[in-house]
Structures are given as structure tokens and as C-alpha cells.
Amino acid sequence: GFSQIGSESGWRAAETTVTKQEAEKRGIDLKFADAQQKQENQIKAIRSFIAQGVDAILIAPVVATGWDEVLEEAKDAEIPVVLLDRTVDADESLYLTAVTSDLVHEGEVAGQWLVDEMNGEDCRIVELQGTTGSSPAIDRKTGFEQGIEGHDNLEIVRSQTGDFTRAQGKVVMESFLKAEGGENICALYAHNDDMAVGAIQAIKEAGLKPGEDIRIVAIDAVPDAHKAIADGEMNATIELTPNMAGPALDALEAYLADGTEPEKWIQTESRLFTADDDNMAIFNEKKDLGY
Amino acid sequence: MTDTLTPDAPVLHARGISKFFPGTIALDDVELRLMPGEVHALLGENGAGKSTLIKCLTGAYRRDAGTMLMDGQEIHPVSTADSQRLGIGTVYQEVNLLPNLTVAENLFLGRQPMRGGFIARRRMNEEARAVLAGYGLRIDPAEPLTAYSVAIQQVIAIARAVEMSGKVLILDEPTASLDHDEVQLLFDVIRQVKARGLAVVFITHFLDQVFAISDRATVLRNGRVVGECLLAEMTQRDVVTMMLGRQLEARTKARDVGPAGKTLVEIDDLGKRGMMAPFSLNIREGEVVGLAGLLGSGRTETANLIFGVEPADQGRIALRGQDISIKNPRDAVAHRFALCPEDRKIDGIVGDLSVRDNIILALQARQGWMRPIPRAKVEEIAQSYVRALDIRLASLDMPIRLLSGGNQQKALLARWLATNPAFLILDEPTRGIDVGAHAEIIALIEQLRADGMALLVASSELEELVAYSTRVVVLRDRQQVRELTGDQITPDNIINAIATEEVA
Amino acid sequence: MIRSTHLPLLITLATFVLAYALCASAYPAMLSLRVVANLLTDNAFLGIAAVGMTFVILSGGIDLSIGSVIAFTGVFLAVILRETSIHPLAAFALVLLLTTAFGTAMGATIHYLEMPPFIVTLAGMFLARGAAYVLSTESVPITHEFYDTLQGLYWKIDGARFRLIGGLMVLTFIVGALVAHRTRFGQNVYALGGGEQAAKLMGVPVARTTIGIYAVSGGLAGLSGIVFSLYTSAGYSLATVGVELDAIAAVVIGGTLLTGGYGFVAGTFFGILIMGLIQTYIVFDGTLSSWWTKIVIGSLLFAFILLQKGLTWAAKKRAAQARMRTATGSAALS
Amino acid sequence: MTSQTIGPRPSVLRRILPQLVILAVALALNVAVFPEFFQIDFRNGRLFGNLIDVLNRGAPVALLCIGMTLVIATKGIDLSVGAVMAIAGAVAASVVVDGHGWGTALLAALAAGGLCGLWNGLLVAVLRIQPIVATLVLMVAGRGIAQLVTEGKILTFDNPGLIHLGAGTVAGVPTPILIWLALGALVTFVVRKTALGMLIEAIGINERSSRLAGINSRVLLVCVYLVSGLCAALAGVIVAADIKGADANNAGLWLELDAILAVVIGGNSLLGGRFSIIASLIGALIIQSVNSVILLSGLPPEFNLVIKALLILGILVIQSPRIGNYIYLLKASGPQPEPDAPASSPTKEETAR
Numbered sequence A: 001g002f003s004q005i006g007s008e009s010g011w012r013a014a015e016t017t018v019t020k021q022e023a024e025k026r027g028i029d030l031k032f033a034d035a036q037q038k039q040e041n042q043i044k045a046i047r048s049f050i051a052q053g054v055d056a057i058l059i060a061p062v063v064a065t066g067w068d069e070v071l072e073e074a075k076d077a078e079i080p081v082v083l084l085d086r087t088v089d090a091d092e093s094l095y096l097t098a099v100t101s102d103l104v105h106e107g108e109v110a111g112q113w114l115v116d117e118m119n120g121e122d123c124r125i126v127e128l129q130g131t132t133g134s135s136p137a138i139d140r141k142t143g144f145e146q147g148i149e150g151h152d153n154l155e156i157v158r159s160q161t162g163d164f165t166r167a168q169g170k171v172v173m174e175s176f177l178k179a180e181g182g183e184n185i186c187a188l189y190a191h192n193d194d195m196a197v198g199a200i201q202a203i204k205e206a207g208l209k210p211g212e213d214i215r216i217v218a219i220d221a222v223p224d225a226h227k228a229i230a231d232g233e234m235n236a237t238i239e240l241t242p243n244m245a246g247p248a249l250d251a252l253e254a255y256l257a258d259g260t261e262p263e264k265w266i267q268t269e270s271r272l273f274t275a276d277d278d279n280m281a282i283f284n285e286k287k288d289l290g291y
Numbered sequence B: 001m002t003d004t005l006t007p008d009a010p011v012l013h014a015r016g017i018s019k020f021f022p023g024t025i026a027l028d029d030v031e032l033r034l035m036p037g038e039v040h041a042l043l044g045e046n047g048a049g050k051s052t053l054i055k056c057l058t059g060a061y062r063r064d065a066g067t068m069l070m071d072g073q074e075i076h077p078v079s080t081a082d083s084q085r086l087g088i089g090t091v092y093q094e095v096n097l098l099p100n101l102t103v104a105e106n107l108f109l110g111r112q113p114m115r116g117g118f119i120a121r122r123r124m125n126e127e128a129r130a131v132l133a134g135y136g137l138r139i140d141p142a143e144p145l146t147a148y149s150v151a152i153q154q155v156i157a158i159a160r161a162v163e164m165s166g167k168v169l170i171l172d173e174p175t176a177s178l179d180h181d182e183v184q185l186l187f188d189v190i191r192q193v194k195a196r197g198l199a200v201v202f203i204t205h206f207l208d209q210v211f212a213i214s215d216r217a218t219v220l221r222n223g224r225v226v227g228e229c230l231l232a233e234m235t236q237r238d239v240v241t242m243m244l245g246r247q248l249e250a251r252t253k254a255r256d257v258g259p260a261g262k263t264l265v266e267i268d269d270l271g272k273r274g275m276m277a278p279f280s281l282n283i284r285e286g287e288v289v290g291l292a293g294l295l296g297s298g299r300t301e302t303a304n305l306i307f308g309v310e311p312a313d314q315g316r317i318a319l320r321g322q323d324i325s326i327k328n329p330r331d332a333v334a335h336r337f338a339l340c341p342e343d344r345k346i347d348g349i350v351g352d353l354s355v356r357d358n359i360i361l362a363l364q365a366r367q368g369w370m371r372p373i374p375r376a377k378v379e380e381i382a383q384s385y386v387r388a389l390d391i392r393l394a395s396l397d398m399p400i401r402l403l404s405g406g407n408q409q410k411a412l413l414a415r416w417l418a419t420n421p422a423f424l425i426l427d428e429p430t431r432g433i434d435v436g437a438h439a440e441i442i443a444l445i446e447q448l449r450a451d452g453m454a455l456l457v458a459s460s461e462l463e464e465l466v467a468y469s470t471r472v473v474v475l476r477d478r479q480q481v482r483e484l485t486g487d488q489i490t491p492d493n494i495i496n497a498i499a500t501e502e503v504a
Numbered sequence C: 001m002i003r004s005t006h007l008p009l010l011i012t013l014a015t016f017v018l019a020y021a022l023c024a025s026a027y028p029a030m031l032s033l034r035v036v037a038n039l040l041t042d043n044a045f046l047g048i049a050a051v052g053m054t055f056v057i058l059s060g061g062i063d064l065s066i067g068s069v070i071a072f073t074g075v076f077l078a079v080i081l082r083e084t085s086i087h088p089l090a091a092f093a094l095v096l097l098l099t100t101a102f103g104t105a106m107g108a109t110i111h112y113l114e115m116p117p118f119i120v121t122l123a124g125m126f127l128a129r130g131a132a133y134v135l136s137t138e139s140v141p142i143t144h145e146f147y148d149t150l151q152g153l154y155w156k157i158d159g160a161r162f163r164l165i166g167g168l169m170v171l172t173f174i175v176g177a178l179v180a181h182r183t184r185f186g187q188n189v190y191a192l193g194g195g196e197q198a199a200k201l202m203g204v205p206v207a208r209t210t211i212g213i214y215a216v217s218g219g220l221a222g223l224s225g226i227v228f229s230l231y232t233s234a235g236y237s238l239a240t241v242g243v244e245l246d247a248i249a250a251v252v253i254g255g256t257l258l259t260g261g262y263g264f265v266a267g268t269f270f271g272i273l274i275m276g277l278i279q280t281y282i283v284f285d286g287t288l289s290s291w292w293t294k295i296v297i298g299s300l301l302f303a304f305i306l307l308q309k310g311l312t313w314a315a316k317k318r319a320a321q322a323r324m325r326t327a328t329g330s331a332a333l334s
Numbered sequence D: 001m002t003s004q005t006i007g008p009r010p011s012v013l014r015r016i017l018p019q020l021v022i023l024a025v026a027l028a029l030n031v032a033v034f035p036e037f038f039q040i041d042f043r044n045g046r047l048f049g050n051l052i053d054v055l056n057r058g059a060p061v062a063l064l065c066i067g068m069t070l071v072i073a074t075k076g077i078d079l080s081v082g083a084v085m086a087i088a089g090a091v092a093a094s095v096v097v098d099g100h101g102w103g104t105a106l107l108a109a110l111a112a113g114g115l116c117g118l119w120n121g122l123l124v125a126v127l128r129i130q131p132i133v134a135t136l137v138l139m140v141a142g143r144g145i146a147q148l149v150t151e152g153k154i155l156t157f158d159n160p161g162l163i164h165l166g167a168g169t170v171a172g173v174p175t176p177i178l179i180w181l182a183l184g185a186l187v188t189f190v191v192r193k194t195a196l197g198m199l200i201e202a203i204g205i206n207e208r209s210s211r212l213a214g215i216n217s218r219v220l221l222v223c224v225y226l227v228s229g230l231c232a233a234l235a236g237v238i239v240a241a242d243i244k245g246a247d248a249n250n251a252g253l254w255l256e257l258d259a260i261l262a263v264v265i266g267g268n269s270l271l272g273g274r275f276s277i278i279a280s281l282i283g284a285l286i287i288q289s290v291n292s293v294i295l296l297s298g299l300p301p302e303f304n305l306v307i308k309a310l311l312i313l314g315i316l317v318i319q320s321p322r323i324g325n326y327i328y329l330l331k332a333s334g335p336q337p338e339p340d341a342p343a344s345s346p347t348k349e350e351t352a353r
Ligand SMILES: Nc1ncnc2c1ncn2[C@@H]1O[C@H](COP(=O)(O)OP(=O)(O)OP(=O)(O)O)[C@@H](O)[C@H]1O
Pocket: B021, B022, B024, B026, B044, B045, B046, B047, B048, B049, B050, B051, B052, B053, B093, B392, B393, B402, B403, B404, B405, B406, B407, B432, B434, D339, D340, D341
């Protein structure tokens, strides 16, 4: 059983596709349950999986808290649980392993990139946050702030939520451009690529050159971001791999075969892509993954 | 009016009651004195302010001026619940019960018998059954209210009001939808209540009923009291003159039916299963066909079937010899049919629309939305009918729901006359209409007939039917049972026709 | 005694039984006790909120704020238990007081300012969710041992756990049904739904009843929030988005008319179970993609509405024919 | 915008005065948080300024509320418009991605929106399902259908014609502004120059009476939902064109609530009847101005919802009939608030369908 959050973003859709592909590759019968972005639906789905007697459960938890009870039930029923792309605040004994990236680290990489890029020059940064209250928004913000800490030349002057969507990214960027004056903004940090892509359009419409007048760094590395980097409209993106299921299923197979306990945290790589990479090639590679 | 007509002190004494609406002074310094153990008629034309006065007295409206004394103590009811607590039970003009509750729940709303903190449903039903039996109703009080006819609902509303009233019982046009027998039943109840020493306020436009049951009357005109009188000392003519402020010309009794023209509408075996047995009817131009019958005999159903409100599932209708198909009211309107419905509130008025829009609604609907009637024309039509039918209003722009009941009825009549129909169906055209207007409407029906229109009129008032019908069709249990023509048309004959097979 | 007024309830019940039978024939595992226990536990918070929604809808109103109030309650509890050392029971009392007051305020606004419930509760929805954000944007875990105690209370048969919160939901439904059908307040709610003007003229205390209804709904949303915090051991300001629509759907599937006046609290119970069943079925199926899940939920909702329409229509037709056969109205008058 | 032929009412200006005042206040708030709010310059071939943004960003809600006003006038409600936006955007995007022109894409999107409207209309007018439930079905399923079209991803396109609809300008003015102004004017004109407006109001107030007066209420009802679907489709295309991609999951999410709010702020009753499209459009601008205040204020996003709720609550309270009555009372010793003639009709007074 695989309890997915939903399909609120392209990245999420890609994760679903990849997971299904990985399962197919291994000849696993995957039961898929979409929670429409609601934790309660995920809990219901897990309970139903238990009632059905599946062999293992994959969850991409929508939020970190609130899983103890249902994980305990899974443990009772002796069904191993693997967490994908986010960990939970529960006792480690309740799940087999967690395959995640480090959200804070992603933010830090982005911050670090900007520090290197600016090389001591003054820079006024605007930030497009994810959905208020969601853990990627909180962690990526924290990470970025850690990344630029101690560099007084870098300053976040405005920060608003763009709800992880292109449309909001564009709208909020427009207001940033007006409130601060486009010339006064030197860099944009967006919590995901979709918002950055929206913001790029807003910057163009304001008569500025994205990527040159305003440097742009975002997270996820979705195909459109690679394209934007290839076009010189964006500077950097940090990959959050949609292939969480591969390592997860590997760990599960090993565990079910001979009881090998995997490590509690399998961290995926947070790779930084810049204009130095062959972005068009990556774009073509990724574009059919369901982003 | 300082001279006391009865020696007792009034149980309820309202003084200087005034009520203003935008553009209207509905009540102006009105005084009402109710003695214990009397039936007090409140009389006046449509829009005179009777219903408004009742609402001010019972706290449904806040009055703008005036004091109320109950047994000499000043009272200030600010809601109907308040007035109920003070012992004033009221039946407002339209049936005011809740269609979604059962009979018993309606009867006991707000004072349900309780046991252990919960409503004792079984006891409530039993008590309701007992109470209703006192009104000659043997119905299951656990059934929803809507399972019963409007007449029965009216009786239930009255029963509720009587049960609630410790001192005063107010009935606003309670008899408008009742049959003769039911009216008698109601009068029995009123007499009992009166004997218990309550004061009863009785509003109606039927003067016979006023004289049959009431002791005293207060007459309103244009929101002012024009007089208070002991009915024993008055004649009907005096009262009418007081109400209208003028004499009502005695009506010629002779019926002048004139020659009828060509056959306009032929109805053949029209019927619908579960609603109306098939019936046939021919109506000629310049002819008024009356529909008589008891409550629930199917008069309204007949009208609705012809007009396509409920599509018939058998039979045919022909207009001037040609078969036509009427599947909905729109088809009917297109063939120049018109139906002035019985229940004006639900089927007639479009409450929030202005009187002007209401009057041209049917005409506009027939013309289609593409061809709006020009402003000037609209104004002209509306003005002319307001004048012709003497509709009392502050302005043509006011929402029609603010008109008094009788004036709403006239506005609806105007709506259909504006379409210049060939065939006009009137369902209870005079319900809730005052004596003056009553006479005007009867005159209007005769006028329309003389102009060559074909009319089908359903009414519960036999005198009225007799006055204008060229033929009368009698219905019973949703079947045509008799047709009366010419000199056969007398009230007695109609009653006989309605009753004969009752024994069978 | 079966009366025509009980028809919608019976229809809902029949629909549930039928649907369950269909599901079980496709996946026999759905007959297990575990599934039944899950239905109760997983829908507990929704059920409790839906009882409040039933009252609101019976009166002809609507309450869009409950999802946000649930989230607010969770965050409030989590934050207050983290920041202070008060006992959870005291916190429960406090939060119930708060949410009831919130409902009361909405009811008062609706009544005294004559504003439509849809809009007032929409503003309430923004406000409650906004207040939750202000308290904490992060999801806050609750780690009080009292919570563990409460969560440890369950009755286990065959691996199925009947938990405290499921029981609480059933209790709420029983109390709700009693209040709706056997108290004056309940009758007044129905009266308001039958027609506010008529109810007013019949002496129903409209102000008190309206405010009471929204207070009940707010209070039950608070209770539901407590249950949700027990369910997830956390408070999260983004939780339970759109629960109001689920609750409305459950109430409507349960046979209550959105126009007010007609319906049963017990019907809502089966409405909740039917909705739960749909979700369980989709998970058991396990092949539906994200979008097909939405489409299937929408279609099933439509199917239920249609089924209800059809059954109601058939029953009405039968009743009309029965009436035609029996005496007409006036015959009942002597 | 137009003079009326049918249903003469007190002058349009008087009807929309409260909305105008509130809009002025909302704009003044903007100036308070951002003094250069009214500054507009010409940059990069387009008008550039906050005021333009308000007009431009208000476009989707403005378009939605044109149809929504008509639906609400018939005592209905359309919860599905957000989902229909997503469907229309997805259809338009997939059509241009398949290599067709922008005209075809626009037509296809409008057809899809029309179909959705038709479906809603049939459920409401023929199957007689309560509008809120009937449109809830499409609200739930519609987003799924949109995702089915895009297969869950954001369908990016670069057809300049289509993009022009959302992000382009005509004579320096952003296209969306022109579109909603034109559509608003067109619908107002059609509705008020013909008898449609009055007939729609009539069925909203008392459908039974209207039917008995010969109005084809069924067809009118279907038409009204159809118009709402078309408006939503147009809004969906604009939103997709604006970001050069169809985001099925997020496009128009919760916008139905904003549209309903705009209609209510426009002083239209949710119980049906009298309506004013112009007032609703001003309502949409008011909402967008409030959003603009939030964005320009620079406060942390946690406060967005609270601020929005409070501002909206304030606006609605000012508009409440009660408060209106008190103001009236102050001006002239008139009537008190009180029940109108008792309604014994079984139609419910207090509903939000
Ligand atoms: N809420 C209101 N707003 C404005 N005017 C009103 C309102 N209610 C009643 N009126 C006006 O007050 C006057 C008195 O109406 P009322 O209903 O009391 O008349 P009535 O004597 O009961 O007439 P009827 O015999 O037709 O029932 C009428 O002119 C009516 O138009």
C-alpha cells in the first residue's frame, strides 16, 4: 500500500509516477491511495491497508505529527512502514525507515549558493514562501536563513507566501516589484520552482531580465526550472528527487527477505543545478516523468 | 368616544396606536377596546390597516406610538411570544403553521408536555387528538400538517390560538378558506370561548358572518378609526357606508346573461391519474362558467389542469375548433389563456418585485425576453389598471408583498387582464377582498363577459356564482357531477347538487 | 410505526446497507470487524462536527467555519499544553468555551445584523484558520501522558480496536438525536427551518434559537477538534481543510434537506458511514489515480443524490395515489 | 453602464454608492500602507502600477462574479466555478500543446465550460437538485477531470496568442482588464436592455409564480448556469495564459468563495431577486484591494487570513440591513427594522443554497 498526499504539485505527481514505475519494475502489486492533501484521509487509508492485510506500507506524510496511533496499529499487525520524503514525530521503532531529503539542508544549499554568487556584494533578497504552515515552507525558510547567516551583505527584505503555485508566485512577485522597486531587488529565493517560474514572468513583464537583474534560486529541479536555467532566466535550483520509492523498496525487499534492518534515515541527495549543467538534456530526460 | 357601551372595564385597551411605513401611514391614532366575553369585529376595506393593527397589538410589529392596557395594567409585548405569554392568542391572516411539522407539533409548539426534561411525544399526540376532537376533527395528529387540506390547517391554527389565549383571541380572516359547515363549527368554538369570558377579535369581509357572531365592531378606514358601534343597533348598509365612506349602490339582482358567442374552448376527457377524474367542458365566448363544490372537490385541480400547471395525462383541449397542446403554463399563455390562482402568496405574487413589474410580468413573459416592453408603455399599463381596479398603493415601485392582501389580489387580476386574454380562469377571485371591491370585481366579470371574453370562475361563494354565471358546473370528489344552466342556477340548487349523492 | 416523515431516514439506511453489501461482495475483507471499527474511529471527528451541522442545516442555515474551528482547537490545545502546565481536561473546557463563544458570536451576528449565514460563517472560517496560523504555523505535537491514557482506552476484539473517540461520536449522535426530537430547543430548530416568519409569529424565540444553534455547532466543532487532536496527537493549522463540505455532504446524504426543516440526526450518522464507506472502498480498490479518486467521489455523491431523489419521488407518487383513494380533506371534517 | 428599460429602479449610481464608498476606503488603506499606490507609469510597453495590478488580478474573480451574480439572483449558487476554471485551463492548454491555434483552444475551453454549466443547469432545473449540492458534485469531480486532461502535471505551453489573453496587453492595458470590462458591460447590457433581468429576478423571488405567469423558468435557469460556466471558462483560460501553463490542481482553488463574497459585497441577496452586476464587479475590486493591502503591508503571511477576515467582516457589517436601517433612522424618523408581511409560503426564508 502507498498512501500519497495528493497531486498538489508537479513534483508530487512525478513522485507518484516514479513510485509506480519502481513498483512495477520489481513486480510489486501497489495499492495507491490519494489523500487529497488531508492527513485524516491518509490515516484512514493506512487503517484500510491494515484491514486489507497488505505486506508493507509506504507513506508520504502530509505533516510530521500525529502518526503514533496508526503506526502502532500497523506495528501490531506486523506490517512494516516506510516514510517517504518527510519524517514524522513518532517513536523510531514505529517505522522501518524514512527516505527523505533534508529540507533544511536544501534551504541552506540555496543560501550558500547565493552567498557564493554575490561574493560580498550587497543584495536585497525577496522570498516566496510555500504554503503557510507546511513543513517545507518552514524548513526551507529556516535553512536559507541559516545559509546566509553571518553575511551582512545579504538581507531578506520581503517575504510572503506564494502557496507553492505558479499563479500566486507571479502575483506576489508583482507586488514585490512594486513595493520595493524592481531595481532594488537583487535576488529571489522561492521555496519551489513553480513559484519561481511564475515570478520570472512577472519580472519580464516589469521590463527586467530575470536571471540577470534579479538572480533566482529555487528548489525541486522540475523540468521547467531546468528549461528556465537553460534559457538564462533562472540561476539555480536544488534537486529534490522524486525517486524516493527506489531506495524505500530496496530497503523493504531486504527486510522482508531476511529481516535486514535498514538505517533509520536514508537521506537523498540535494543536488545543486546551475547554468553549468546541461539543463536541456536533463529537461528532456525529466519531462515524461509526470511533472 | 367616551361613552361606555358596556359597564365592564376593557380586558384590552389600546390607545393612540400609530404605525408608519415608508410612504404610508398604516395606522393613525387608533383606539381599540375589547370587553371580556364579547366578540369584537374589526372591519374595513382592503388596506385599511386591520392586519397591521393586529400585528402591532401582538408584538409582531413594533408600534410607533400608542399604549396598551391589559386589565388596567400597561403592557409592552415586543414579540409574539410575549403576547402569547400575556394570554393573547392569534391567527394571522395567512395560515401560519409550519408545513414541516406534524399536526400535534404545530399545535403544541412552545408548550409541549414534558416528562423528565424531554417532550412526552405520546402524551402530546393524545392531547392533540383530544383537542382537535373538540373541533370535530378526527385526524391523526402524528401526520405531517401538509397531509391535510388548507381548511383543516386553518382549523388547527384556530385551535392552537384558542389553546394559547387566556384573555384575548384574535382571528384575522379565519373564514376566508372555510366552507359553510366549517364556519358554523368555528362559530360554535367562538361562542364557547366567549362564554369563558374571553374577548374575541374577528376580522372578515363577510358581513353576514359579522352580524351572525359579533357583538360590537370597530371600523377602520385609511388607518383611522371611523367608529365603534354595537352591531345590534346597525344594519349591514350602515356598516358598509361606514367602511367605504360612501353608499354602495344596491346591485341589480336580475341576471343579464346576454347571447353567448361561438364555442371558444372545448375540453374533452381531460384528466390526470391520482389528481382529477376526466372531465369535459365547452366554453363559449361571452360566457361565464362557474365551478362550484366543497373544499377539496377539485375546482383548483380543474383550473390547474386546463392551464397546464399540472400536465394532464389524458384528454384533449381544442381552441376555436383546433386541437392545441398545453403542457405547461407557458403554452397556455401563448394561446391567450390566463389563470388567476387561488393561493396568491405561493402561486401569484413575486413578492420582492415592484407592483409595476408584477403587473406586466405575464405580458412580458409572453412577448419573450427579446422584446422588452418600453418604459412608457409599462407605466401606462400599470397606471391604468391601478386606476381601473382601484389598487391602493404608495407607489408603483413598492414591492408587491407590502400591499395588503386584497390589493395583491387586484394586482394579480391586473397582471392577467394586461395580457388581454381570450379565456380567463379565475380561482377564488374574491377571496379576502372587501365588500366594495367585491362588487367591483363582480361588475368587472360581467363587463369582461359582455366584451366577449370566455371565463371560468371557481368560487366558494354561492351568491357570487349565481350573480355572474351563465352555467355552473358542480364538482364533488374530483368529479363533475352536475351542470346547471339558466334559471336552474340558484344557491339552493347548487347546494343540493353538491349534497345529493353524499348519501350514496 | 412507519410514517411518511421517516422515509428519508429509511432510504438512507437502505442505501447504506445496499452499498455495504455491494462493497463486501467486491472485497470480502470489508466485512471484517476491523473495517467497522475503522469506520467509527476514522470518522469520529467528522461525525461529531456533522451533528452540529445537522442542527444548523435543519434550521435552514449553514456553517462553513467548522473545519477551521477544528484546526484552531487542535493548535490551541497543542500550544497551551506546550506552553503551560495546565491539565488537558482544563484545556478542553477552556477550548470548548472558546469555540462555543465563537459560535455564539456568529449566531448573534446572523440574527441581529440580519446577515446570511453563508457569509458570516465564511468570514468565521477565515478568522478561525487565521487565528490558528497566528498561534502557530508549525504542526505542534502533543505529548501529555493524559493523552496517552485516553488513546490507550479501547476495546479490542480480533485486532479491531473500538476506540474512545468512536464511542464519543456515537454518544454525540444519541444526545443530538434526543435534543433534536425530544426537546423544545430541537422543535424550535425544526420550526425555524420550516419558515422563519411563521415560526416567529408562532412565538418561537428566534434570537435565542438561532444563537443557540450556532453555539451548538461551534461547541461541537470544538469537541470535534479535541477528538481530532486525540486522533493525531498534534495541532496543525493546515489540518481539516474543507471538512465543512464533507460534513454538509454527509448531512445531505443522510436525508436532511439543505433548505431546512426536514431531516434526522440519525440520518447524518448513516451519511457519515456512507462517506466513510466510499473512501474505504477506494483504498481497497487501490488503483485509482489522484484524479480518478476525485471523479469517483463526485460521481458517487451524485449517484446517492439521484438514488435519494428517485426513492423520494416514487414514495411521493405512491402517497398521492393513496390520498386519492382515501377521503378528501373535507371528508375528515365532521 | 446602461439605462434600464424594464424594472425601473432608483438610479444605478444610488444602488452602487455603498460599494463605491467601500472601494474608496479600501484603496485609501492601500495608500496608507504604500503611499505610491496610485502611481502608474508606462514601462516595457504596458501600464505598470499597483492600481493596474488590482484591476488585472481582480479579473478572474470579476469574471466569475458576473455569472455568479445571475446564478445567485435565481436563488442558486455555483460552487463549481473554481473547478470549471481548472477544466477550461487544462483543455485550452492541451489543445495548444496538441498544435492547434489559440482560437481553437479558446473555443474548446469555452465549450468545456459551457458543458459544465449545462450539466449544473440540468441538475438544478430539471432534476431539481438543490443548487449547492448539485454544483458540489462538479466542484469535487471537476478538479479530477481537469487533472485527467493534464495527467496531473502543469501543462506548460508557449502559444503567443493564448498567452496574450492572460499576460499580454492591448494599447498598454493588460488584456484581462479589457476582457472583464467588456464582458461585464455586455452581460449588463443584454440583461438590462432586454427583459431577461426582470425575468431572472422573478424566478429568483418566486419560481412557482413565475412559471404560472408563463415564464420559461427551466430554460432560464439552465441559461444562467450556462453563463456562469462560460464566465468560469474564460477566467480559467486567462489564469492559465497568465502563467503559461494549466495548473489543474491549483487553478481557481477556492475562488468560488471569493466570487460569492464579491457578489454579496456587491449588495446582492443570497436569497435571490434583485441584482446588480456592476455592484458585484465593484465587490470583486474591493476584494482584490483587500488582497493588495495584505501584500503591500509586508506583514508576515500568518496574518493574511486574519486581516482578510476582519476587513471583510467590517465591510459586511457596514452593509448589513440592520445597520442600514439605523443610518436611515438617523437621517429621517422612518420605520424600524421589523418583519415584513408574514410569509406563510413554504419557501424557506433563511437559506444559503
Ligand atoms: N411592511 C410594510 N411596509 C410598507 N407598507 C405596508 C407594510 N405592511 C402593510 N403595509 C401597508 O399598510 C396598509 C395596511 O395594510 P393591512 O395589511 O393592515 O391592511 P388590511 O386592512 O389587513 O387589508 P386586507 O383586508 O386586504 O387584508 C396597506 O396600505 C399596506 O400596503
